[in-house]
Amino acid sequence: MKTVNKEKKLCFILNIGPHYRFPVFNAIAENFTCAFYIGNHLKQSIKTFDYKALKGYVATLNNHFVRNFYWQSKSLRLVFKNYDMYFMDGEPYCLSSWIVLLLCRILGKQTVAWTHGWYGREGFVKRLIKRLYYSLYTKLMVYNEYSIKLMEREGFNPDKMYCIANSLDTEKDLKIRSELSPSNIYRNYFKNDCPTIIYCGRIQKWKKLDLVLRCISQFKSEGVIVNAVFLGKDVENVALDKIAENLGIADQIWLYGPCYDEQIIGEMFYNADVCLSPGNVGLTAIHSLTFGCPVLTHDDFKHQGPEFEAIRAGQTGDFFKEGDVADMKAKIAFWIKKDEESRNKTRIKAFDEIDRKWNIYYQLGVIEKVVNDEQ
Template sequence: MKVLFTFGGLPHYSNFILSRLNNIAGLEIIVVVPKRDTGTIGDGVMQTHEGVNFKIIYLKEYKAFYGNFFFKDFIAVLEEEKPNIIVTIWPYILGFASGIFLKKYLRKNNIKLILKEIPFHVSKFNNAYSYYKSKFSLQLNEELKQNEKVNWLFYVKHFILKHVRKYYYNKLVDATVNYIDEAYEIVGSYGVDREKIFISTNSPDTDLIFKANEEIKMLPPILKENPFRIVHIGRLVKWKKTHQLIQAIQLLKEKFPEIELLIIGKGKEQIVLELLAEELGVKENIKFIGGVYGNETLGRYLKASSVYVLAGMGGLSINQAMAFGKPIICSTADGTEKRLVKDKFNGFYFKDDDVNDLAEKIKTIISNNELKKLMGENSLSIIKEDVNVHKVIKEYVAAFNYVSGNSIAYKH
């Protein structure tokens, strides 16, 4: 069975999952990506060919009438590759929904279509207007700027959008693969049967992380021991709200003079954050490490830290920290955190944008070694038992079998 994915790029965290799918007997994976970056993938996301064992096809894109990009010569690729299943994402799903000839080609050749999404920033059908008018939604972008005005065009846009979604969920897509459990309610509100909704969660290749963890045990510490060291991993963009971590360090410095924040990642906000640290008098307590993507090096920094903290939007860094046995402190993110972080079990949630509450949660963990150890162990158990690479692959295979009627087996 041949499965073709359409992505906006090749982020390092996807390659290993796709390669493992490609290794399953009876599956062949192909990935179509743009020849140049057109903004479908986040600014500064690490892209690489590391871990790739599948075929990659690069296509030029064009800007469609609805304002988003789609691939040129896509049907020609389908004619050559003859996939049984296509897995696509937003906004490429709009190209399938609006492409008359493409839809005819899929029907004629019995090619099944799967939509992969979180779903993040997708409202329930009946509360689209109230959801997209909320401050959370209006500022849901990497710059935290209001991205649209609430006027008559706003209502027209979201009326059309929710009905376009209802159309493609029910008339075009054969199944959806989602990261979060709320997909049952969100996608279900558009009239989609529960059996068509698969929850894969989101995960890096946890087997590689566990292997790196064993190798790290043979290496010297990357930093000297400091029980008051916290760590943040992520691109340095505004919606990560890394500035709140620096503000929390200022609040905690008097009680914990040795407190230290490692910031692992790179981005255009670094200069702003460096200036903030200097302004608040905590420059010596903040260390900017830069981008780190290898499991071994990243793991060594995590092992040298007491707790992982995420103030804003996050991704797989929570999974990575938990796989290395770290407690987690976070607030509202993209929804994937709800499956990962259990309040008071393996970490804490702090009130959104409340630096005082964030500082209090950090203090609770770094001042209690027994709690820190227990929460770290609980984090690791969640990864081993529930959110890991095998869960992701199992759900993909289940979705492939559902839409195709096949019975490909995944064993690990």
């Protein structure tokens, strides 16, 4: 990566450092003059990276919670340091960030939210709070165009909003992708050449993974054998193995368990027919498309992760009607019936979508634009 901008001094005040974000934060540190101040914990359990391994890391801030609200100690004093722009998570629940924003406005310093923005499910009170909170920022980096359009309807100036998208470890994943080719990984396990569905992520009840098994059972009753592999830890005792056994499809299910080897994950995505995420989809969509696997999830976008926007219906995946198992099964049937030539074309479209937008290089370009645009 070439150096993008070293002139302005950027300060990142973050609620936490999620493990998956280390590559993009490190790339930012290599390309901009910046300092990172990162919160020590959140109420929900999130895997974090080693903060001290991050170039540009300065200090850990203590997050003090009162119910869902929290205060980041020692964050206010950062406003008076020699930084030109302040990047924050854009969380109204962080009470100290409101004060940081007000102080920056008084001192004439620019602020940038790196945020989900609008979901589309906000009630009246939450809309009022969000409208006020985001209006305090100079600029908004929003994860997807869907949220930006919703915010435009709320009266936000489109010229101050930028689509930042999301990414995983782009350089590492692209290297793995370049080495992938069709393999017998599923034939060797299932002892058949039948199509395979993949799911990658934690196994939780709200993700509705039992619906995958019920669809496979229905296919079997029609004489169609479909396999499914689940990469992830069962954190809520969902017991997919017992459900599969009761449905008579235990030999069609591979509960692989948690996997952190990107080479194995890449091979599994590359050779699967479709990635199915019945509950919703987030970074799994980026993971799957990075390795050429189309993604299938529901169409209630206000309850989706921002990464759903990487799915282009009929090209890089599809959407079924939320809660409609018959429609989900029909969409599965569409993707598992593709021949190898069509499957290769899907891989190329998936790669193109990731290379177009859902990568660290794109994000660095957006940040460069945010830093350089005069507002």
